[in-house]
Amino acid sequence: MTRYVYGKYRDGPDPLAPPYDVRAALDEMGDAILAGASPMDALRDLLRRGLPGPGGRRGLDDLLREVLRRKRELKQRTRLDGTLERARALLDKAIGQERAELDRMAADPAQAADAAFRRELLDGLPPDTARAIRELAGYDWRSDAARRTFEELRALLRAEVLDSRFRGLRDALADPDPAMLERVRRMVSDLNDMLERDARGEHTQDEFDAFMRKYGDIFPERPRNLEELVDQLARRAAATQRLLASLTPEQRWELNALIEQTLEQAGLAEEMRRLSDTLYARRPDLAWTGQEEVSGEAPMSMGDAVTALEELADLNALESALRQDYPGARLDDIDEEMVRRALGRSAVDDLEALRRIERELEAQGYLRRTRGRLELTPKAVRRLGESALRRIFSSLETGGRGEHDQRDAGYAGEPTGTSRPWRFGDEQPIDVVRTVVNAVRRGGRPPVTLSVDDFEVVETERHAAAAVCLLIDLSYSMALRGTWAAAKQTALALQSLVSTRFPQDAVQIIGFSNYARVLRPDELASLDWDMVQGTNLHHALLLAGRHLDRHPDFEPVVMVITDGEPTAHLMPNGVPRFEWPPSQETIALTLAEVDKMTRRRATINVFMLAADERLKAFVEEIARRNGGRVFSPSPDRLGEYVVRDFLRAKARR
Structure with missing residues (x-):
């Protein structure tokens, strides 16, 4: 009988491995980008760490550690005379x-x-x-x-x-x-x-x-x-x-x-x-x-010593290339044949996987080059938002309505359990079972042919749409307190949640420092804090009010993320005015906008990221005037609090 011996495949990459999924690489870059790193720096950091998990690849740091280990061993066993x-x-x-x-x-x-x-x-x-x-x-x-x-x-x-x-x-x-x-x-x-x-x-x-x-x-x-x-x-x-x-x-x-x-x-x-x-x-x-400083005790022949020094030369050159710490360093600078000689075939495969990351991120439309710089595409921003949302959902308690994945996400209503004949212009999902049953009843034995009259759609109830305003503090203190990345991740997650699961809602994200401005979804990931003086919540509430006024029939939802009380307001000539401690004029104008929100029936929920007593007193005054709530989440749970509050409001409506 023929005997077969099975072992680990060692002649290159696993031929049965699943197709390369560059989304995992983008997810790994996401935390660094949200913390303020540029896409290029985040990519370089990823290449140094490698891809974790099953099917992952060693990074440049792992290969460098192997090179240093080989150098140490080679020097300890080499004697040249x-x-x-x-x-x-x-x-x-x-x-x-x-x-x-x-x-x-x-x-x-x-x-x-x-x-x-x-x-x-x-x-x-x-x-x-x-x-x-x-x-x-x-x-x-x-x-x-x-x-x-x-x-x-x-x-x-x-x-x-x-x-x-x-x-x-x-x-x-x-x-x-x-x-x-x-x-x-x-x-x-x-x-x-x-x-x-x-x-x-x-x-x-x-x-x-x-x-x-x-x-x-x-x-x-x-x-x-x-x-x-x-x-x-x-x-x-x-x-x-x-x-x-x-x-x-x-x-x-x-x-x-x-x-x-x-x-x-x-x-x-x-x-x-x-x-x-x-x-x-x-x-x-x-x-x-x-x-070469060698310290071996066993003498080597001249030919073997030369071979050892050849290998040491390869390792020295490879060490320099893997460190990538010189101007213009690129992965293409690393000699693949040198890697093969020094570290073996598996290291060559790891290096090729790292090289593929950058190529595939561009080829699959996640990164683009503009004037020599790497930038995130809208597709990448959506992916980061989806990843942020998944992380938030994974930490939410299961069982609550609206706090888990929904199979019918993206439609403007909830199924009622009944169906009705399809009419031109219907956007409801097709009831496949009832449609096929209608065709069988009409046509008899197979093959079954569908006609327009056979189609039925799932009947749904349309829920009230919401006009969502998320106001994010962009002041310098957010970076100093380490809350900036959490705020960006929360904004991305909320944007992703509304656009994919509640497309009938109108969401607007507003950033505020000395001025306030509306933030586009595609700039959220690369958004940075403003190194200026001023927390102009007054201007941010003005912009939010305009958004709500453009959607008078929508349910208003206003959420504020901040770590400081207002220290600036917008003057009649459009110029911001900063004062510290906050002036009575700044406080009065900001609370006037809060009162306008109350008259719009817009509840303002504030997520407070600092324990400052002055801030606490101010947000409690907002809650007293408006009827909203105040939350004090830790930065790592900010997204969970905001998404949970939004879903709770949706369920209540």
Whole structure:
């Protein structure tokens, strides 16, 4: 029987995931926008946090934390002088084996003089490894074991030096195979020639493909073109330079001497110099200088150390890109291939999801660019209002009339439980069941054909429409007390509630500071407080009265959100006048507008967002004159109070 093993899908995004819903991203941005952030700042904040919940994606901060963790781990396990340490150990081993053989020779009178001469040569070797190896290059070893150890040392250096420039050559050059070394020489020469032709504009992709067919096994990363190959080699060459710079001066000199000596002995010194100069000229933007502070205890080979420094360079560049803290920073600045190398495929998917957020917010009509700035569209404002309303409804107690979702929301009446024949111009919903029953009775067996006479509509009772006025304090104190975002969210929620569930109502939102002004629904989300002096409730009530007078047959609803008593009024010439403490004229004119509201049968309910005694006395006077109520909600429950009060008034009517 065939056996199947199931596991987590790891080859890209989940192919069975639901379609991308950018509305969740807009909802996440909503709180920041309502608190006064610009759409661009709110979007950048969202990209830093990521998308929470099931199917969410990590944000830039999550990826940055992963980068910092990888850097810390890599530095703690990396030690750069491993090749020097191993070379010194092999050299000491070879010299020790040779001395043991010389001791045996000294016992033979015929060989004693030769043994003494050779021991003197070994005693006079320079203390540093590089010069000692150079002087022993022509030494005629008397010990076969010492000769094999020294050849192992030279093979090690040859493999490590070339592996530091061409990843993967260490294993290929582990054995002293002259044919393999000659092939490497030809490859470097052919590569230099190809780079020179490319500089003259003569290189073709066919030439590169032929080069890879011939030498592709030397390049395990399988570059697809010359630019990718140059990038891989340049990054490795730059990491080699940083490795040398990160050693002590003595270690740097010693390892550099070993590299030069090894390349000369391999017949590669001139070609490698040509290649290094070309790589630097083509990629001067790489980190060719600088030191890496590493603290590992286990020594690493030169090739492995270069690989570690390559990865550290990627992580350093990725850290800078993910911080996005430089002028003009964009997500497109983050190199996807670098993310893949450093953090894996899942991080690439997270990054692509973040990039999609901005694209989809524009493509789906939630954001638009105007003169380089991101702005909310009316569609986005409606969405924020719906989200604010959902949050408010989720906190309302269930069971109360009008305090839960209604299936027939949007129609101008309530179903009576009966139906009647459809007439031209009817806006009531179709009674589908009765309509189909009428068609069956008239036509008999299926297929059933509907005619105009079959249609029936749900009979409804029209409820009294309301003229709603929400007056919001825009003064600076609202921002200082942290109540501004709650007031905006409340205005959006009420606007959404009236427009979607009670479309027959006429709602007007009025903001007031030194002046009062009518606020359009599409400007509510980006609305900001006014940094001016004055709380001109007098002017706001004037505008509200005009709105009520334009709808004389509507039930009047007036709600005021404020955190301070009136400190300004509108003078006859239309100029506001500010006084603190409030003048008697300001109080008298404001209460006169309250009396006019009372004569219009408009109840004023005040939502007081501060515990100031003067404000409390003033709103109690409004309640005494008008018969309205006073509420003192906390900012996080302001929307719940306002919506509940509105729905209670609707139910009462």
